[in-house]
Amino acid sequence: MTDALEVDGLSGGYDDYDVVSNIGLTVGASERVGLFGPNGHGKTTILNAISATLARRRGTVRFFGQPVDRARPQAIVAAGLIHVPQANTVFPDMEIQETLELAAWTPRARAARAENLDRVLALFPRLAERRRQLARTLSGGERQMLSIGVGLMCAPRMLMLDEPTLGLSPKLKDELAQAIATISAGGIPILVVEQDVAFVLSLVDRMYFVNHGAITREIGRRDAVDHDEIMAMYFGAGATA
Amino acid sequence: MTLDALATVLVSGLVMGSVYALMASGLSLVWSTLGIFNFAHGALMTLGAYLAWTLAGSGVLGLPPWIAMLVAVALVAAVGVLLERLLIRPFYGHRAMLLVTVMTTLAATVFLSKGIQLVWGPRLKELPALAPGNVSILGTSISAQEALIVGVAPIVLGALWAFLRFSSTGRGIRAVGQNPQAAQLIGIDVPRLFAIAFALAAALAALTGILIGSVRLVTPSLGDEPLIKALIIVIFGGLGSMAGTIWAAYLIGLAEALLVFTIGIYWAPSTLFLLLILVLVLRPQGLMGKVVR
Structure with a gap:
């Protein structure tokens, strides 16, 4: 079965400066995938590059097999790849x-x-x-x-959610997490950006760690990620000592 | 003040208010959709009046006045599309878009009004009346043409309101005005709706120009003073609020008529300005504007 989203060698940014470079990721046809990592490291820019709301970008993006990396934002929406900013x-x-x-x-x-x-x-x-x-x-x-x-x-036909629970109370976070799970159970693949690791882990099948504008690690659901490792990813190896 | 005098003030205030509302609504639409002031709005009024003159009985083609008016309005709308494409679209997303478009639309004003002088010459033109004769309202006799303006304005403004409120293109226009990024992400072709809004405003300008021209005479500077008035009305009504613009237009029309009647034509404009400045000092966001923009 074709993946919902295949991204390869995607780079982009503002003016002369690349915020993200050489991004590669896939989202399966009914998969839930997370992007997590510290603030200001390019998670939002990756979504903007995919939805073509970022003017300067290069690389390939395929949506259910169709190339959309040269499409205008409204064509991408029309195809069913929806970015919730x-x-x-x-x-x-x-x-x-x-x-x-x-x-x-x-x-x-x-x-x-x-x-x-x-x-x-x-x-x-x-x-x-x-x-x-x-x-x-x-x-x-x-x-x-x-x-x-x-x-x-x-x-x-696929949703990209950018920090859907930013600034919300734990109770509201749970409510939204349930809503997102319901949406995904309806067969819609989801790519969700989050900073809250616990939250994203509860929501997704697989996730990518974004650091300094690049994807530096892929973590499956079965890979146990302990607290120290996450701290290390966020703050560098020294933080775990 | 006698009852007769009051009626006179009311009627002439309504005539002025209607003209103001029509000409300011287009300016207000462009501001709340594209976030710019269109300084070519006045020149588009003038252009509309001259095109109608050329098309109508007294001009070359001899069309009936109503047809001439509609064709002229459509032609000016097309000019609006062209202006948007050439003078505004290249600067979407530019840091200084507001200031750059002040320059480009002012430049368009110069080109249009000099072009109009070149084509039609400096001699005054008289537009055939859409409605000939006089009528009496509340015991005050005004030209049927002025009565027509009072009647047409609410119809046109009501249609504009219904279009923005209920049609999907109209809703889209409001959406791109409120949040172009979010509009883009639901699949709206933002530049296309900007162009439609701009063309609609140009059509409103042309309509106003033709109505003014059929009451007064058509001159190359027909739209100059109305442009300034319309700017003041849009600011006074509150930036971004179409309802505020329309209230402000009628309020200013009535206030002006009252001032002309009580203190005379010489002191009325400056007193009116003083009042407007006072209101804006007390209420900087205008009548119905938002505090933060």
């Missing part, structure tokens, strides 16, 4: 339901709009309660739910 405020002066309906923008998404809306409102009952509220009035957790809901309205 970090701390997305979505559209502050739009109502929740209006936002969700609007998010079904591409023809494929529009065709499935009604059923996807039901799905999102069932997955996040809080959004259903607040469907006439403006997005700017939502709390941090609700905004994150809206952001993921918007991603689902795009009729994803």
